[in-house]
Amino acid sequence: MIRIGILGYGNLGKGVESAIRQNPDMELTAVFTRRNPESLTIRSQGVPVLSTDDLTAMEDKIDVLILCGGSATDLPVQTPEYAKLFNVVDSFDTHAKIPEHFEKVEKAALAGEKTALISVGWDPGMFSLNRLYGNVILPEGKDYTFWGKGVSQGHSDAIRRVEGVKDGKQYTIPVEAALDAVRSGSNPELTTREKHIRECFVVAEEGADLAKIEAEIKNMPNYFADYDTIVHFISQEELQRDHSSIPHGGFVLRSGVTGMNKENKHLIEYQLKLDSNPEFTASVLVAYARAAYRMNKEGQCGCKTVFDVAPAYLSPLSGEELRKNLL
């Protein structure tokens, strides 16, 4: 059995908790929290909730620690800190800061002779893998990544910071016409506006100026100004009833040519349709926890990404079974 620890019990941590139950070679040893452990009730009976202060004493009881904090402030500190003591997996997803994060985690993991897998999930993660496979198979071609339809946490937060807004949720929606243009093999150059629509469901405070809120959202730089944005005002009850789930998904496409005269076109398309973004991400983390455990047993220490993990490490099946059943 691979003994897993979870650090952080938000949506992602809860997703890891349920994913472990779907993997018979794994068990949940403990959930760690920075809060008072007694204030936290988890759904796995008999599994202790412990303080992060207890973590260092658990070095021999946990094979892989899955870090379920956020990329803004938690993981930049936690992953280097715990990679000295544990094999770890994180879902660090601030793309621009991955090189910096990698360097810090690499040092820590090598010092502790541990294996640390960073930026695991679906983007970065499965989408990155598909970009890589697409690029190496069709070196002359073009990459396209579309996100959605799904809830963007960052954009929902941005809406909620607007004056007069009580609550809100934002959906990123890929533009079907843009997807079709890519699928046609015409290798279009697509602007930000052509690729995605942003749809906002906003609960306004009583008496707020709706026109002002709408204008402020639509003109918000970086977040909305470069997009066609739709704003709906709804009640708190409607938001709760119709928009409380966390779906997401998207597309990675690679369009390229082969042949002596580049006369043959090819399209590779990878698509995800997810009812629960955190539970799917958690499921990817758990599969890579298995890989971290095994790679460490083989002495493959240091910081790794999905690019460095041979797929066979992810499966509980033997090489023989994999070749027989899945190849």
Add this chain to the structure above:
Amino acid sequence: MIRIGILGYGNLGKGVESAIRQNPDMELTAVFTRRNPESLTIRSQGVPVLSTDDLTAMEDKIDVLILCGGSATDLPVQTPEYAKLFNVVDSFDTHAKIPEHFEKVEKAALAGEKTALISVGWDPGMFSLNRLYGNVILPEGKDYTFWGKGVSQGHSDAIRRVEGVKDGKQYTIPVEAALDAVRSGSNPELTTREKHIRECFVVAEEGADLAKIEAEIKNMPNYFADYDTIVHFISQEELQRDHSSIPHGGFVLRSGVTGMNKENKHLIEYQLKLDSNPEFTASVLVAYARAAYRMNKEGQCGCKTVFDVAPAYLSPLSGEELRKNLL
């Protein structure tokens, strides 16, 4: 530069020849043939065509030998034979015989301290990878593989063996309704007939009994009897004009659930749309040739499949570049 040799100059070998030109870190050293080398003209100027008898003398001049023969009779002999002397890549695609092929190649490659990658292409190959990734992320779910629309060589050959048939081509077509049922998340049980249609374009000999040919095709066990089969009779000119390309493609889907009560559904879909089946397969072989070369340099000898190759080995980019640009 990675020095590549090609053994066999059919459609696949020609595809490897053109794919090498799209990879600036590779060069084609020689094409080997069992025929009289003087009878063969290749499209790469200045590249020698040599006899397979010359292969053993080329051990120091070739980094990876790409085996472009067929799975029925060529590869079962050639891959074990040449894996003793060269790093090799093959596209062995007789699924049921992969374990046996693996054992033989493993022995040979270990004896020669070479790296042999077998069953590389898209199925087995990229489709296998997507089956594996889908299974490990969503352990509670169902796999679906659909092929087409594309030309099946085996079924085209079967048509041509029917009495009174001069020439013919068969397309495997996935049934859209079955794909939609899978995409709905209903996890349908699909029969062979429900998944694929077989469409045949047949050129009959003069005076042949068309009704008899059609019946014989439609009732052919293994090949057509379990499918809804459509037979069109056309002229040799029409066959030449409309059906001389070799498109193919298909879909791998994984439909599964997560959550404490398995309440959330997820769908992973991978799709290929290929103008040229052999050129796409060749492009995959060439990317894996890079991996074979590198893994051998690191001492990773023996027989491997796509499951054993960390994705980073496939790319000419450094780990740093990959993390920065594709993660």
